[in-house]
Amino acid sequence: MKFASLGSGSEGNALLIASVSQTKPTHLLLDCGFGLREAERRLARLGVEPSSLSGILVTHEHSDHIGGVFKLARRYRLPVWLSHGTLQAVPRDDTVGVDLQVCRDGEAFSVGDLEMTPYTVPHDAREPLQYVAHDGHRKLGVLTDVGQSTPYLVEVLSGCDALLLEFNHDSEMLARSMYPPWLRARISGPLGHLSNAEAAGLLAAIDKRKLRTLVAAHLSQKNNTPARVREAIGAVTGGEFEPIIAHQDEGFGWLHC
Ligand SMILES: [Zn+2]
């Protein structure tokens, strides 16, 4: 399996997950928070034709994740997987003519060579899901947009070969930021986003014996720095992992797991 990012952060998110079979690899897009032209441009950067995608999986209805999903799906006739709650949160007109597939927490489904397992997370959306991908050999765990660690998250993400984990903000930088108090409270609250320390705590708790690739994602451009993320990860892993930092504009190139 391999994965790459079109961009990561509050301005837009999209992750490509692909099987590496010799015959016809499966390419799935996880979220698309970019407009149609921008998504096409970013896919081309990674060498992927939009028409070769097998579909789009959606995590939740926040615009940095869903903003471009239905335009891309309609243009290239791609099926879209999402939770019942996310579907309820989307205006009806947006989904006209799109093949919609409702998925549920803990119920795995296959798309081509990939098996995807959605799982519920605490975040301030209707029914947010995150996903674990399997290709029969390797396990990739994806987790962004989550307000707190839970025993369920620790269980789901244990045993991954590769992990993409939200390191949203540094608590001190957020507290000193110009953000209004309500926004600071939302971001740092139990249904907001993970601070570096919270993400590091989750990382410390999961079974990392198979973990080879660690990506820090959805960093705040105002309230975090790659150096602070590396510091937080180093503090719990003793320098065992050199994380890849996902960038808002560049995302990151293909990583094999
Ligand atoms: Zn987000």
Ligand SMILES: [Zn+2]
């Ligand atoms: Zn969100």
